[in-house]
Amino acid sequence: MERAARVRDYLNGLPSPVDAVVVTEDITDHGLVEDYEIARGAMRDDAPTVVCPGNHGSRPEFRKVLLDHPGRDGRAGPVNQALRVDGLAILLCDSSIPGRHDGHLDDKTIDWLESKLARAAGPVFVGMHRPPIALGLPSVDAIRLNHPERLEQVLRRHDQVKAAMVGHAHTAASALFAGLALVVAPGVVSTLMMPGELVLPEEWSEDDALDFERPPAFTLHVSDGERLVSHTRVVR
Secondary structure: OHHHHHHHHHHHOOOOOOOOEEEOOOOOOOOOHHHHHHHHHHOOOOOOEEEOOOOOOOHHHHHHHHHOOOOOOOOOOOOOEEEEEOOEEEEEOOOEOOOOOOEOOOHHHHHHHHHHHHHOOOOEEEEOOOOOOOOOOHHHHOOOEOOHHHHHHHHHOOOOEEEEEEOOOOOOEEEEEOOEEEEEOOOOOOEEOOHHHOOOOOOOOHHHHEEOOOOOEEEEEEEOOOOEEEEEEEOO
């Protein structure tokens, strides 16, 4: 929590306030109510904040604590969210598969995204937790978004989509997907190092590649409605 609070305080202390805070990374390890309550306290930003579920979360607890409702039908369907800020829309898709670490955009989510994009009058940024492409990080690439072509087909049909934002990788990165900028948010709690940056044992896990000593980081996005410019900052 201390590291997340440092990022929050940095953002809240900026001379020019940000318009919105978009959280695409995991905010819990076990998906417990107590975990989400701690995360909510650490994310008390002065700007509107929107969060998408990660691979360590739980939809019912996410809804109960962060959205203050259990879901209309009492079940744990996808948590898709939209936020409008100064003429642009941020659409966050739930790519989680309950009980698994890899991701998928189910039919409900694809239909929701298609519907929102069809009605969007201005620029749109689409986000989710898992990247739709391989990033050169073996442990993350093994649990990235499945069937990314479903997402690509939707994005290519709508010119108002200007960029895609994801988390999951614990490191800042950028690439192209569906002809758009794909921006990967850095990690707050830890940084995942690339295999070429480390001397790893023959049998290694993600824990061996995680660096908890590097400072927390986040990305500041600036948009003129046509393009997205992203600046990564570390908070010491």
